[in-house]
Amino acid sequence: MRTSRTLRRVAIIASAGLLASGGLVAGTLPAYAGHGPGYGHGQGKGPGHGHSKGKTLPEAVKVNKVVDHLEAFQAIADANGGNRQSGTPGYEAAADYVEYKLRKAGYDPVRQPFTYEQFVEGSTAFEQVTPTALPYVVGTEFDVVEYSGAGDVTAPIEAVDVNLEGDRASTSGCEAEDFAGFTAGSIALVQRGTCDFRVKVENAAAAGAVAAVIFNQGNGEDRSGLLLATLATPQVSIPTVGTTYALGETLALASAQEEVTVRVAVEASTRTVDTFNIIADTRKGNPDKTVVVGGHLDGVAEGPGINDNASGSAAILETAIQLAKTKGTPQNRVRFAFWGGEEDGLIGSTHYVEQLTEAEIQQHSANLNFDMVGSPNFVRFVYDGDGDAFGTAGPDGSAEIEALFTEWFASQGLASAPTEFSGRSDYKAFIDAGIPAGGLFSGAEGIKTEEEAALFGGTAGEAYDPCYHSECDTIENVSVEALDQFSDAIAHATATYADVKKHPGKGKGWGHGKGHGKGKGHPHPWHHSYGKHDGR
Numbered sequence: 001m002r003t004s005r006t007l008r009r010v011a012i013i014a015s016a017g018l019l020a021s022g023g024l025v026a027g028t029l030p031a032y033a034g035h036g037p038g039y040g041h042g043q044g045k046g047p048g049h050g051h052s053k054g055k056t057l058p059e060a061v062k063v064n065k066v067v068d069h070l071e072a073f074q075a076i077a078d079a080n081g082g083n084r085q086s087g088t089p090g091y092e093a094a095a096d097y098v099e100y101k102l103r104k105a106g107y108d109p110v111r112q113p114f115t116y117e118q119f120v121e122g123s124t125a126f127e128q129v130t131p132t133a134l135p136y137v138v139g140t141e142f143d144v145v146e147y148s149g150a151g152d153v154t155a156p157i158e159a160v161d162v163n164l165e166g167d168r169a170s171t172s173g174c175e176a177e178d179f180a181g182f183t184a185g186s187i188a189l190v191q192r193g194t195c196d197f198r199v200k201v202e203n204a205a206a207a208g209a210v211a212a213v214i215f216n217q218g219n220g221e222d223r224s225g226l227l228l229a230t231l232a233t234p235q236v237s238i239p240t241v242g243t244t245y246a247l248g249e250t251l252a253l254a255s256a257q258e259e260v261t262v263r264v265a266v267e268a269s270t271r272t273v274d275t276f277n278i279i280a281d282t283r284k285g286n287p288d289k290t291v292v293v294g295g296h297l298d299g300v301a302e303g304p305g306i307n308d309n310a311s312g313s314a315a316i317l318e319t320a321i322q323l324a325k326t327k328g329t330p331q332n333r334v335r336f337a338f339w340g341g342e343e344d345g346l347i348g349s350t351h352y353v354e355q356l357t358e359a360e361i362q363q364h365s366a367n368l369n370f371d372m373v374g375s376p377n378f379v380r381f382v383y384d385g386d387g388d389a390f391g392t393a394g395p396d397g398s399a400e401i402e403a404l405f406t407e408w409f410a411s412q413g414l415a416s417a418p419t420e421f422s423g424r425s426d427y428k429a430f431i432d433a434g435i436p437a438g439g440l441f442s443g444a445e446g447i448k449t450e451e452e453a454a455l456f457g458g459t460a461g462e463a464y465d466p467c468y469h470s471e472c473d474t475i476e477n478v479s480v481e482a483l484d485q486f487s488d489a490i491a492h493a494t495a496t497y498a499d500v501k502k503h504p505g506k507g508k509g510w511g512h513g514k515g516h517g518k519g520k521g522h523p524h525p526w527h528h529s530y531g532k533h534d535g536r
Contacts, residue, residue: 057495060322061315063484069314070306070374070483072097074475077304082471084305086298086341086348087118087273094297094313095278098338101317102280105324107336109280114351115272118344119147119235122267126213126241128251129154130261139226141247144266145197145214146230146345148240152265153210155187159252160204162191168219169193173200176207184208187262189251192217197240198231205238211264212240215248222446230345239266277348278338280320282498285333288363291497292335293319293490294349295370296342296426303471305343307478308444311374313338315487319494330498332365339426342371349426353433366397367430368493369439373486374478375465377458378442380485381419382406383427385438390420394427397436401493405440408492414485415455440489442482444468 073094077083080090095111102109126142128134136142161178163170170193172178182188188204190212197214204212216227227242241264243251254260278297281290295312299305320336341347353361369383385402387393394401402418409416419441421427427437443464453460467473 057319057322057326057491058488060325061318061487061491063480063487065321066314066318066483066487067478067480069097069101069317070310070475070478073310073314074304074306077299077306083301083303084297084299084310085301086275086344091275091298091340094310095276095338095340098278098297098313098317101321102278102336105321106283107280107320107324109278111276112279112348112352113274113276114341114348115274116341116344116347117233117270118273120269120271121148122269123265124241124267125152125263125265126243127263128260129263131258136243136247141226142213142241142243143226143228144268145201145227145240145242147232147235148266148268149236149238150266150268151211151239152263153187153239154261154263155185155210156183156259157187157189157213157251157255157262158182159189159255162189162248162252163193164218164249164252168217170217171195173203176203179203179207179209182207182209185210187211187213187264189213189215189248189255191215191248192223192227193219196232197229198236201231201236201238201240205236209238211238213243213248213251213262213264214240215243215251216245218245218249221449225445225447228445232345235268235270239264239268241266273341273344275340275348277340277352279352280336282323282330282334285330285498287333289332289365290335290363291332291366291368291494292337292364292430293368293370293494293497294335294337294339294426296340296348297338298340298343298348299473300343300469302469303467303473304475305473306475307374307376307442307465307473308372308468309342309370311372311442311478311483311486312370315373315483315490316370318487319491322491323494323498332497332499334494334498342426346426346428350429353429353435356433361433361435364430364433364435366401366497367427367435367437367439368401368490368497369425369427369430369437370486370490371425371439371441372444372465373440373442373490374480374483375442375444376477376479376482377448377462377464377466378479378482379448379452379456379458379464380409380414380416381441381443382409382416383438383441384418384420385436389418392421394421394431394438395434395436398431398438401436401438404493404496405438405489408489409485412485412488417452417455440486442479442486 076093084090161172170191173190174195188209190200217223224245339348382405385394385398430437445468450460467477
């Protein structure tokens, strides 16, 4: 899961073209059929759509096998400097492992190369200088925003059009007019809300700000803690940090009463990284109706990244292996994708989508994204495809993906809850291109509420993953219970979208009953099936 909470951060600069070496190149991906009428949510139990040994795909995907993959990723990190970050030997070794397992299962995985500029952060500081000297704690009270400019400045801080009352609706810094009366040479204090962070920072720089401090919006528990953000490419001209709502509010109120001077110091540089995605297609299935089942393979520099996101990669890998063992025929091609550069700005998945032609974009059926599915203090979050919980729906067809997962969990006697399409994971490029998307998420740095603890168990008041983006994100940081439940859901969704038809053998399969009415917009190829923030 991408945020800015890394010591070595990455800019979102994909190369203008692909590397000349092997693998997929622009224009060579399969073409897919266009849009058409959709279908409803099917829940029937059908005969014989099943696994070669009479098992459904969720039954065939055993959690102990998923854990075996996690142990392999842990060993790879241990042998390669403690991490699997893109552009490192650890990532290369993890890719070799995935490719070996896929080939052994009968796939022909290929590498899709790309190049980008990695944002590397050095030392950083944020402190109040006057009227009282007060240092702030990095990683708790503030953090550098990805793609911040470099610099060390001390100046008065000025709040820009902030709203600390009521619903705290904010357009702070979104328009040049917000900076009317701003004193050039000061540090701009802006509040999250409405527009991308980059817009706020560029407007601040244009008004003469020597640095920018962005504080969280404060309009909910999930938008009150430490702001972890990215500015995307290219690197801005002024040093920029993000803070909690509480710290921003304190600075805004204090600076309204008297001059408050602060220091912002950021060391930052970039380096060129050559890396790749891994793509593997099922041998059968209509290429004109392809679903991309993906998760990121890379981790952060700080640790092995076992929950984030070896857990998603391992579940996808085992699903691919077991799907290949079925004697049934996928009616729709499944493309398994292991993205690179996610932690550095969703680079790999963005590149994948951007190199498609418009016709190819229209011909993708769906993207299923799995990023963190083993959090120790887990919740069962399903992306809010219909937008009824957070007000932002995915493209047509995303609601059906959400329904597939919520109905699956309900059928297992398990509660689930919606989570917003915040743009923090690899579904973003697909959604931006109009491709239906959805997926699962077991929680990252967010704090579990009392209501969530009552619904899912675990401990209220603690992070879903206390080792998120940290050295302690090891094999010991994974809930096998969560991994088991999420792996089953991933297998179920993959089987449903693949629309596997029965083989001549025995056994009950994952039947596809009658739908609950017709959908609209994007096509649903499964004829009887379940029909780091950059801103805002």
